Amino acid sequence: MKSIKVFAPATVANVACGFDVIGLALDNPGDEIEMSLSDTPGIKILGINGADLPLEPSKNVCGVALQALMQKYEDKNVGFEMTITKNIQPGSGIGSSAASAAGAVVAANILLGEPFAKEKLVRFAMEGERLASGSAHADNVAPAILGGFTLVRSYTPVDIVALPTPPNLWVTVIHPQIEVKTSDAREILKQKVLMKDAIKQWGNVAALVAGLYRNDYALIGRSLEDVIVEPVRSILIPAFHDLKIKCKEAGALGGGISGSGPSVFMLSTSEETARIVANVMHEVYAPLGVDFKVHVSPINQSGVKVISQ
Incomplete structure (x- = not known):
């Protein structure tokens, strides 16, 4: 597989009483990321639709999350090119940065043949959150990647628990x-x-x-x-x-x-x-x-x- 397009959902973090530990994923709205493998090592953001955000990978949550993934991937000669469509407004409180970071690492993982478990992807996406807010919290990126409700039992080490979703909620x-x-x-x-x-x-x-x-x-x-x-x-x-x-x-x-x-x-x-x-x-x-x-x-x-x- 050489290219992929993914939908990365908005999320609700804290869910009232669960500050920094409980989150849930929404079916809409969500960001879209188109990503392709490149023969040129490194990360290239070709464009961002819907928001004025940096194209430089080290200043973009997608780029930083991918950099964290690539540090753990054996083949250092692989590269990625991507276009981001922001349907979640930055600063909205429904996980704008988390959606982009989560979408980027999930898309890259699929293109690479899924070498990383979803729990690992959460850790990579958390680095995007660190860039966005100064804190590598997981209560948005965990439900964005895993779906449903999630609980962060611990940050040191990171321990994510998937929670059930009652019907009709x-x-x-x-x-x-x-x-x-x-x-x-x-x-x-x-x-x-x-x-x-x-x-x-x-x-x-x-x-x-x-x-x-x-x-x-x-x-x-x-x-x-x-x-x-x-x-x-x-x-x-x-x-x-x-x-x-x-x-x-x-x-x-x-x-x-x-x-x-x-x-x-x-x-x-x-x-x-x-x-x-x-x-x-x-x-x-x-x-x-x-x-x-x-x-x-x-x-x-x-x-x-x-x-x-």
């Missing part, structure tokens, strides 16, 4: 057209946490995982509470609390800030409810004078997908 995401950089959103976080808040957060994380395994939607809904990060970051998002209240009144299980924001996600138990929630999001944001996009999506169970080869 849908996601509604609103993306206000304002930018919240991940690096900036991390800077405002408190460095110390009260014990009572930590205990409540641990309980919610454990209950969320239990709810996913038991297909217990009520337990999932009760667990979607972040008492540590959301109270600080929510001030960056217009009408955040009003939005959450009205979406839950409309039937959503619950939700919270997607990644570092400004996107906000809500989980529902059917497509019908997810679209009702989308209408509520429109109603809340329409009077604010802030441009926004709303996405309604099932959970992506497979991660990065091959479009053509």
Whole structure:
């Protein structure tokens, strides 16, 4: 195989209570990457559609992730050429950099005959996240590559656990057209946490995982509470609390800030409810004078997908 085109999904990181450890993949939107093997060693980014991002590999998350992969690949004479189409806006909070990094390493791995397991690909893609935000976190790249819900049990060493996805679970995401950089959103976080808040957060994380395994939607809904990060970051998002209240009144299980924001996600138990929630999001944001996009999506169970080869 000499060339391939892949779809790399958007993701929701943190999933309310699971800061830096829980994430899920969406079926839409997603980036597209066209990649070819080259006889010339190295990485060449031919073009980027949809965003003004660097073509220099060492300054692009795709290039950095591929460089990490190539450091572990035996044949140093192989090269890659690629074109990136960004359908996930940078700074959106739904894993823009993660999608590109994940798509690049999955595409390259397939072209090379799949020498690396998916868990290894997660580690390579994390280097792209390090470039984008200053932190090599995995809660976006893991679900982008593995699909479904994922849990990062440990970062030293990296240990990723795939979690089950209950049937009929849908996601509604609103993306206000304002930018919240991940690096900036991390800077405002408190460095110390009260014990009572930590205990409540641990309980919610454990209950969320239990709810996913038991297909217990009520337990999932009760667990979607972040008492540590959301109270600080929510001030960056217009009408955040009003939005959450009205979406839950409309039937959503619950939700919270997607990644570092400004996107906000809500989980529902059917497509019908997810679209009702989308209408509520429109109603809340329409009077604010802030441009926004709303996405309604099932959970992506497979991660990065091959479009053509």
